[in-house]
Amino acid sequence: MNKKSVKDIDVKGKRVFCRVDFNVPMKDGQVTDETRIRAALPTIQYLTEQGAKVILASHLGRPKGQAVDELRLTPVAKRLSELLGKEVKKTDEAYGDSVQAEIGTMTDGDVLLLENVRFYPGEEKNDPELAKAFAELADVYVNDAFGAAHRAHASTEGIAHHLPAVSGLLMEKELDVLGKALSNPERPFTAIIGGAKVKDKIGVIENLLEKVDNLIIGGGLAYTFVKAQGHEVGKSLLEADKIDLANSFIEKAKEKGVNFYMPVDVIVADDFGEHANTKVVAIDEIPADWEALDIGPKTSEIYQDVIQKSKLVIWNGPMGVFELEKFANGTKAVAQALADATDTYSVIGGGDSAAAVEKFNLADKMSHISTGGGASLEFMEGKALPGVVALNDK
Ligand SMILES: Nc1ncnc2c1ncn2[C@@H]1O[C@H](COP(=O)(O)OP(=O)(O)OP(=O)(O)O)[C@@H](O)[C@H]1O
Numbered sequence: 001m002n003k004k005s006v007k008d009i010d011v012k013g014k015r016v017f018c019r020v021d022f023n024v025p026m027k028d029g030q031v032t033d034e035t036r037i038r039a040a041l042p043t044i045q046y047l048t049e050q051g052a053k054v055i056l057a058s059h060l061g062r063p064k065g066q067a068v069d070e071l072r073l074t075p076v077a078k079r080l081s082e083l084l085g086k087e088v089k090k091t092d093e094a095y096g097d098s099v100q101a102e103i104g105t106m107t108d109g110d111v112l113l114l115e116n117v118r119f120y121p122g123e124e125k126n127d128p129e130l131a132k133a134f135a136e137l138a139d140v141y142v143n144d145a146f147g148a149a150h151r152a153h154a155s156t157e158g159i160a161h162h163l164p165a166v167s168g169l170l171m172e173k174e175l176d177v178l179g180k181a182l183s184n185p186e187r188p189f190t191a192i193i194g195g196a197k198v199k200d201k202i203g204v205i206e207n208l209l210e211k212v213d214n215l216i217i218g219g220g221l222a223y224t225f226v227k228a229q230g231h232e233v234g235k236s237l238l239e240a241d242k243i244d245l246a247n248s249f250i251e252k253a254k255e256k257g258v259n260f261y262m263p264v265d266v267i268v269a270d271d272f273g274e275h276a277n278t279k280v281v282a283i284d285e286i287p288a289d290w291e292a293l294d295i296g297p298k299t300s301e302i303y304q305d306v307i308q309k310s311k312l313v314i315w316n317g318p319m320g321v322f323e324l325e326k327f328a329n330g331t332k333a334v335a336q337a338l339a340d341a342t343d344t345y346s347v348i349g350g351g352d353s354a355a356a357v358e359k360f361n362l363a364d365k366m367s368h369i370s371t372g373g374g375a376s377l378e379f380m381e382g383k384a385l386p387g388v389v390a391l392n393d394k
């Protein structure tokens with residue numbers, strides 16, 4: 001990576017404003033998935049060991065510029081403190097006199113967590129005044145929030161213009177893994193794209209078609225491609241305005257010599273839900289009143305075979321409605337194939353695919369699970385991430 005990292009600078013005795021992505025799921029005031037907190041630990045531990053005063057900042061949810069009690073970071077501070085094995089104080093604001101006073105009491109190696117930065121309207125507007133107010137709290141800025149790097153906000157982008165600005169260790173690792181995969185992939189290189197909508201994946205499919213050897217399509221978005229191939233899709237998800245685009249992707253794959261895999265069979269249901277009647281049908285036999293909610297067993301086998309023969313696989317988006325047991329098999333088959341293929345470097349592109357791999361207890365079998373949902377998607381689209389662009393060059 002051509003950006004400076006926290007290891008390239010001296011942080012001893014310095015006040016470090018470290019932006020992390022602690023946007024974690026919570027229920028009844030408890031963190032229900034602490035993956036993102038754990039992922040930030042290496043940077044936090046490195047900073048404390050180096051004798052920095054660590055001032056952590058994060059967003060949580062989308063409070064739209066006002067304080068929302070359920071979106072306070074207090075439970076996160078508690079969990080972080082347990083994971084670090086040391087006290088983590090938390091402020092009720094994210095900048096200003098009370099925060100300055102609290103920082104004034106810190107000694108080297110202390111860790112402080114600021115309140116949710118999205119409680120202030122200036123955060124998402126990237127207000128220069130708020131960016132300056134954040135910068136006044138510290139001597140150095142470290143961005144470890146890969147998951148929020150696609151946002152040009154005051155704490156992810158604006159602040160970097162006021163302080164020496166470097167990446168954290170998680171940010172560095174995410175950019176290295178995803179960057180290397182896209183610029184210098186081991187081959188055969190396979191991308192698996194699923195999820196709900198073609199609309200959300202256009203950029204990724206376009207960019208990956210330039211790079212991969214195999215492109216596998218699954219999930220709700222597959223049925224627009226199925227329709228484009230002239231088959232009826234019944235009540236399955238369909239974006240009628242994207243049929244031509246789907247066709248152009250299939251054509252482009254042919255031109256580029258990319259093997260394009262689509263479902264050959266599917267699980268159809270007569271209703272959406274666990275109670276529905278289901279059956280396996282060939283792709284050209286989807287009944288008019290039924291809806292395809294997962295890929296079928298033959299398709300799973302073909303996809304598993306392609307995965308086994310690949311050296312590198314990037315996966316974004318589930319193959320079916322994996323949240324429901326009846327429609328989880330296709331997604332499970334892909335996850336299991338990645339887990340079994342020990343010679344294959346597997347990159348899970350965050351979001352729902354990461355949640356699926358967790359759900360199937362296969363997370364520790366994957367080579368890299370990105371902590372970014374939208375951020376990893378934008379990276380895979382080949383877009384520059386504002387939170388990265390703003391950091392100091394090496
Ligand atoms: N055949 C299908 N019909 C309807 N919905 C489906 C189908 N296959 C998958 N889905 C749904 O798609 C959703 C995931 O789509 P999405 O595009 O958000 O995925 P993602 O890109 O992995 O997630 P994120 O946006 O969080 O990165 C899941 O909730 C899943 O139930």
Ligand SMILES: O=C(O)[C@H](O)COP(=O)(O)O
Pocket residue numbers: 021023061062147148151372373374375
């Ligand atoms: O969960 C995420 O993808 C990141 O934390 C960014 O959150 P946002 O989509 O609310 O900006």
